[in-house]
Every structure is written in C-alpha cells, then in structure tokens.
Amino acid sequence: MSNIIKAPTPGVTRKLGERIGRLLRAGDVVLLSGELGAGKTVLAQGIGRGLGVTDPIKSSSFVIMNEYEGATLRLYHADLYRLEDPEQVAELALDELAEKGVLVVEWPERAPNEMPLEHLLARLAYDGAKARTIEIEGVGARYEALARRAEPKSK
Numbered sequence: 001m002s003n004i005i006k007a008p009t010p011g012v013t014r015k016l017g018e019r020i021g022r023l024l025r026a027g028d029v030v031l032l033s034g035e036l037g038a039g040k041t042v043l044a045q046g047i048g049r050g051l052g053v054t055d056p057i058k059s060s061s062f063v064i065m066n067e068y069e070g071a072t073l074r075l076y077h078a079d080l081y082r083l084e085d086p087e088q089v090a091e092l093a094l095d096e097l098a099e100k101g102v103l104v105v106e107w108p109e110r111a112p113n114e115m116p117l118e119h120l121l122a123r124l125a126y127d128g129a130k131a132r133t134i135e136i137e138g139v140g141a142r143y144e145a146l147a148r149r150a151e152p153k154s155k
C-alpha cells in the first residue's frame with residue numbers, strides 16, 4: 001500500500017519526516033529515493049528531529065554513513081550516491097547496525113541487493129519549482145502500518 005503526500009515547501013517535507021521519526025523504533029529501516037535535490041536530506045533531517053537528534057544532519061558527500069545520537073535511538077544516515085562498489089555496503093553490515101537504532105538510506109538503488117527486504121520507502125519527486133510529491137510505501141506488515149500512520153491526516 002502507498003499514499004502520496006503533497007509537500008509545497010521544505011517545511012512540509014521536514015514535518016513529514018518528523019512525524020515518521022516519532023513513529024520509528026530500533027531496527028527500523030527507511031529508504032529515501034528520488035532525483036538529485038528532490039529533498040531526501042530534508043526528509044532525513046525531519047526524521048532526525050522526530051528522533052530528538054540535536055546535531056545538524058548534513059548531506060554526507062564523501063562519507064557513506066553518518067551516525068547521530070537521538071533522544072533514545074541512534075540514527076544511521078547513509079548516502080550511497082557516490083558508492084563505487086555495492087560491496088562497500090555489504091561491509092557496513094546494515095542489518096546489525098539497524099538493531100542499535102534507525103537506518104535511513106539515501107540512494108538505496110545504488111545497492112538494491114544490500115537493502116533490508118522490509119522497509120519504509122519514501123519516493124520524492126519534483127512537482128513544480130518548490131513543490132514535491134512524497135509517496136510513502138510500506139514493505140512488510142510493520143511498515144505498511146507505519147506508512148498508514150505517517151499520513152498527515154491519521155492520528
């Protein structure tokens with residue numbers, strides 16, 4: 001199942017991320033897909049806010065993974081854009097990492113076979129100069145429920 005959310009401004013994208021961040025628990029995986037500049041890092045920043053991360057979440061151009069301390073969970077923020085070899089991701093042992101916190105991955109399509117099978121997927125797309133559409137899809141029962149709860153209208 002999936003639902004599409006309209007995000008006319010970066011603030012709306014960040015708020016959606018914050019909402020998702022508050023719903024996450026240890027072991028959760030969120031994949032962020034979309035073109036350059038679509039807003040994946042903005043969404044990740046919102047997720048960080050929802051997790052209570054206070055350090056600024058930066059786009060990690062030269063580092064594949066950054067780690068942040070949240071209120072109760074750690075945030076592992078990976079950006080695979082510059083990945084040269086999917087083997088590099090295998091070395092990160094994502095499944096083990098995620099047990100200690102929440103894993104958020106930008107450009108998951110760079111290493112599709114290394115991504116956990118069950119995950120929440122956000123597809124961001126341009127919808128005009130500033131506006132974006134964000135499609136939230138849950139793969140697996142846990143994430144289907146999460147996707148429903150991430151909808152702005154739901155409680």
Ligand SMILES: Nc1ncnc2c1ncn2[C@@H]1O[C@H](COP(=O)(O)OP(=O)(O)OP(=O)(O)O)[C@@H](O)[C@H]1O
Nearest residue numbers: 007008009010013036037038039040041042130132
């Ligand atoms: N509705 C919107 N939602 C999110 N970002 C927006 C929106 N409108 C404008 N922007 C701008 O678009 C840019 C998105 O940048 P961001 O770094 O989040 O993209 P990205 O998808 O992570 O790109 P990359 O593939 O380079 O990592 C920011 O400068 C942000 O201010």
Ligand SMILES: [Mg+2]
Nearest residue numbers: 040041059106
């Ligand atoms: Mg980014």
